[in-house]
Amino acid sequence: MTNRQSRIFAVAATAISALVFLILTVDSHRQFPELTHSQNITPEVTHGKDVWHKYNCINCHTLFGEGAYYAPDLTKITQHRGEAYLTAYMKNPSNFYDEQKHRRLMPTQDLSDKEIHDLIQFLDWVANVDNQGWPPRPILVTGGMVAGSAEGGADPPGAKPVDEGDDPMAKGERLFRTASPACNSCHSTSPGADMAGPTMAGVVGRAQEILDSGDYQGNAADAEGYIRESIVTPSAHLVPGAMYSAEGTSFMPSGYGDSLAEEEVDQLVAYLMTLK
Ligand code: HEC
Numbered sequence: 001m002t003n004r005q006s007r008i009f010a011v012a013a014t015a016i017s018a019l020v021f022l023i024l025t026v027d028s029h030r031q032f033p034e035l036t037h038s039q040n041i042t043p044e045v046t047h048g049k050d051v052w053h054k055y056n057c058i059n060c061h062t063l064f065g066e067g068a069y070y071a072p073d074l075t076k077i078t079q080h081r082g083e084a085y086l087t088a089y090m091k092n093p094s095n096f097y098d099e100q101k102h103r104r105l106m107p108t109q110d111l112s113d114k115e116i117h118d119l120i121q122f123l124d125w126v127a128n129v130d131n132q133g134w135p136p137r138p139i140l141v142t143g144g145m146v147a148g149s150a151e152g153g154a155d156p157p158g159a160k161p162v163d164e165g166d167d168p169m170a171k172g173e174r175l176f177r178t179a180s181p182a183c184n185s186c187h188s189t190s191p192g193a194d195m196a197g198p199t200m201a202g203v204v205g206r207a208q209e210i211l212d213s214g215d216y217q218g219n220a221a222d223a224e225g226y227i228r229e230s231i232v233t234p235s236a237h238l239v240p241g242a243m244y245s246a247e248g249t250s251f252m253p254s255g256y257g258d259s260l261a262e263e264e265v266d267q268l269v270a271y272l273m274t275l276k
């Protein structure tokens with residue numbers, strides 16, 4: 001190639017790349033309203049975003065992976081935690097930590113009820129933006145006493161499901177990670193590792209103790225019934241502690257009775273019944 005030819009080649013290649021880039025950029029912008037559900041951007045959502053900036057949440061957290069890496073990404077937080085939990089958490093994060101065990105703390109920021117409500121609307125809007133598969137695995141926030149105890153998330157995309165055969169216990173173990181929201185985003189199975197919900201290690205023995213204690217408020221007759229009731233109607237009996245419930249309502253999502261098939265509840269119970 002002569003000098004002149006290579007110059008023409010370089011200019012043409014640059015021009016074509018720039019054109020392709022421009023077309024892709026325009027195309028992305030064309031899709032934004034649909035991917036972000038822009039019709040759901042209410043004044044509350046906009047105000048929630050202002051609150052997010054006013055209190056510099058981004059100095060510690062990320063959204064869509066952007067921000068600071070001190071505290072977890074909150075892009076999908078409203079899919080892992082209910083509104084009751086998030087409201088109580090933002091009112092007083094210190095209820096959710098044990099200063100001796102937990103070193104990474106979230107500051108209490110004196111948010112008003114309105115600010116908290118709108119922040120949650122904003123975070124819920126964020127959670128519903130179509131990120132085209134990002135993050136590839138759920139980012140689990142520990143939210144509790146022991147960090148780093150979440151045992152894996154849903155299967156990565158494209159993974160071949162393991163054939164559990166007809167074993168309800170193995171199916172239940174899998175559902176524990178894949179139900180929506182995933183049980184293991186709040187419950188660990190390691191002894192002592194209480195996250196946003198109590199650990200499931202020893203749940204069978206604990207259930208029996210609660211039934212025998214005289215403080216039990218629900219309708220179950222045995223440990224199996226207690227576990228089933230905890231999944232389907234979490235507020236029937238509350239595990240004591242300000243990080244687990246407020247005003248008689250459990251922070252555990254109340255929708256599993258509807259979203260899980262009866263058979264799936266049976267499988268979860270079968271699995272949890274092995275955690276003596
Ligand atoms: C100084 C750093 C810091 C700032 C500022 C901060 N956070 Fe946090 N946040 C944390 C830490 C640390 C955690 C705990 C993570 C863990 O449990 O591992 C956390 C946890 C959370 C959680 C998850 C709770 C759970 O258990 O699921 C939410 C929601 C949250 N923060 C929202 C906010 C919002 C909204 C703001 C702004 C109003 C904010 N944070 C500002 C450090 C911060």
Ligand code: HEC
Binds near residue numbers: 082206231272
């Ligand atoms: C958003 C967090 C969260 C999620 C998700 C969640 N739980 Fe819970 N769970 C809790 C909290 C908080 C409690 C304690 C308060 C109460 O008694 O309801 C609890 C209590 C329980 C208990 C009673 C434990 C005991 O020691 O008495 C069982 C059993 C249970 N959950 C099972 C499940 C299963 C199975 C799933 C998934 C299908 C699940 N949870 C999903 C937060 C959660």
